[in-house]
Amino acid sequence: MARKYIDCREFPSEMKCTIAISADGEDELIDAAVQHAVSVHGETDTPTFRAEIRKAIHEGAPAL
Structure with missing residues (x-):
């Protein structure tokens, strides 16, 4: 099973959040x-909203 992640940097915000969750x-993600x-936020x-979040899932690990 490949690790999956969502990177908050892909969603521009005034906070300039740099969180990545894996x-x-x-479902857990x-x-x-x-x-x-x-x-x-x-x-x-x-x-x-959950459907939109699901579209942002990537396999692997976020870039540094």
Whole structure:
């Protein structure tokens, strides 16, 4: 199973967030990324938002 990640740097914001979140499974990764987006960026946890997050998943490890 390949590691998966989401890199917050791909979503421009005033905060210039540099967080990258990784996990072995997509569901775990999406839960963590949504939790970050809600608590730090003020997003709302909706099915539509989770679908957008799912599109941002990459395999491997984020670039340094």
